[in-house]
Structure formats: structure tokens, C-alpha cells
Amino acid sequence: xxxxxxxxxxxxxxxxxxxxxxxxxxxxxxxxxxxxxxxxxxxxxxxxxxxxxxxxxxxxxxxxxxxxxxxxxxxxxxxxxxxxxxxxxxxxxxxxxxxxxxxxxxxxxxxxxxxxxxxxxxxxxxxxxxxxxxxxxxxxxxxxxxxxxxxxxxxxxxxxxxxxxxxxxxxxxxxxxxxxxxxxxxxxxxxxxxxxxxxx
Numbered sequence: 001x002x003x004x005x006x007x008x009x010x011x012x013x014x015x016x017x018x019x020x021x022x023x024x025x026x027x028x029x030x031x032x033x034x035x036x037x038x039x040x041x042x043x044x045x046x047x048x049x050x051x052x053x054x055x056x057x058x059x060x061x062x063x064x065x066x067x068x069x070x071x072x073x074x075x076x077x078x079x080x081x082x083x084x085x086x087x088x089x090x091x092x093x094x095x096x097x098x099x100x101x102x103x104x105x106x107x108x109x110x111x112x113x114x115x116x117x118x119x120x121x122x123x124x125x126x127x128x129x130x131x132x133x134x135x136x137x138x139x140x141x142x143x144x145x146x147x148x149x150x151x152x153x154x155x156x157x158x159x160x161x162x163x164x165x166x167x168x169x170x171x172x173x174x175x176x177x178x179x180x181x182x183x184x185x186x187x188x189x190x191x192x193x194x195x196x197x198x199x200x
Contacts (some may be wrong), residue, residue, distance in 0.1 A: 001080065005087035008167050010047060017147065024080065029163040031073035033133040036103040036185040039065045061110040062171035064102040067187060077187065081129065082130035085191055094126055098196045101189030106143055112177040114148070117190060118170035125170040127191040132160040134184055160184055177200050
């Protein structure tokens with residue numbers, strides 16, 4: 001893992017983002033997909049700001065369930081993320097305090113319009129991760145992740161292929177999810193610098 005953590009860290013410093021195929025063990029990705037498909041508590045995702053959280057189907061239509069250490073595959077993925085958090089703090093002095101992540105399910109026609117993961121003048125999310133779980137995903141299946149620079153120029157367009165990991169600086173890159181044409185699963189996560197709710 002140290003080699004992977006180093007690769008991610010170097011890319012964040014040099015480019016602000018990285019795309020890694022075959023990022024983790026394929027068996028883990030397969031088990032996470034099974035877990036995502038079996039979840040019973042998906043809820044419609046909201047649009048949040050520093051003061052509000054509300055549903056807006058014109059902007060976002062995915063459904064989410066927060067990742068917990070309730071089974072082996074989720075725990076293994078969170079172990080990977082916590083290891084990366086420690087490495088980033090040690091190498092870049094980011095002061096990351098915790099990691100949060102959720103399964104995201106996009107049904108046919110679901111999308112997420114262009115947005116930043118971190119709100120301006122609101123110090124919370126610093127580094128974003130997206131990990132894809134979809135087997136045999138093709139271009140005609142849609143659901144691509146489109147990443148832009150701050151001048152609104154398209155940097156890359158990525159299919160949500162299984163075991164593909166994307167990591168980027170949350171405040172630097174607006175991004176969107178194109179409409180999916182079949183069920184699409186991923187894990188979206190954020191390294192944060194604020195206090196976790198319920199923790200003093």
C-alpha cells in the first residue's frame with residue numbers, strides 16, 4: 001500500500017488529481033459491489049451547503065447509503081482510506097481529521113450536475129475519492145465522470161469501470177456524472193479537516 005499511497009500523494013502535489021486502474025484487489029471490488037447491490041437503506045441524496053441540505057432532482061438523482069464497518073469488505077476499504085489519510089497527513093501536513101464515504105447508486109437516467117465537493121469559504125472536504133464497482137462497463141452505458149479545471153475546461157472523461165480509483169483535491173476540480181443507462185455503483189468519499197458530528 002505504501003507504493004500506492006506515495007503515487008497518489010505525488011500526483012496530488014503535481015497535478016491535483018490521479019486516476020488509477022486496478023487500484024485494489026479485484027476480489028475486494030467484487031465483494032464491495034455485492035454489498036452495494038444488497039443494501040436496503042438507500043436514500044435520495046441531497047444538495048448541501050454550509051447552512052442547508054435539501055433534495056433537488058433537477059441537479060442530482062443518485063441514492064446513497066453511508067459506508068460502515070459492518071462487514072469485512074467495507075472495513076477493508078475503510079482501512080485503505082485511513083492508511084491514505086495517515087500518509088497524506090505525514091507527507092503533506094494536510095491536517096485531515098477523518099474520512100467519510102457512501103455507496104452511490106445511479107439508476108437508469110440518474111445523473112449529478114457539475115459541482116464542487118468543497119464549498120467556497122467553507123473548510124471541510126479537502127481530498128475526494130471515487131472508487132468504481134461496475135463490472136463490464138461500456139461507453140454506451142453512460143454514467144461517465146467528467147472532471148473540469150477551474151476555467152471550465154474538460155480535463156478528462158472517465159467510465160466508471162470496476163476497480164478504478166479517482167482521487168482529487170476537492171476545492172480544485174468541478175465535476176459531474178453523466179446520465180447512467182443502467183445501474184451504476186461507486187463509493188464516494190472525502191477526507192475532511194472539520195470535526196466529525198457527535199465527536200467532541
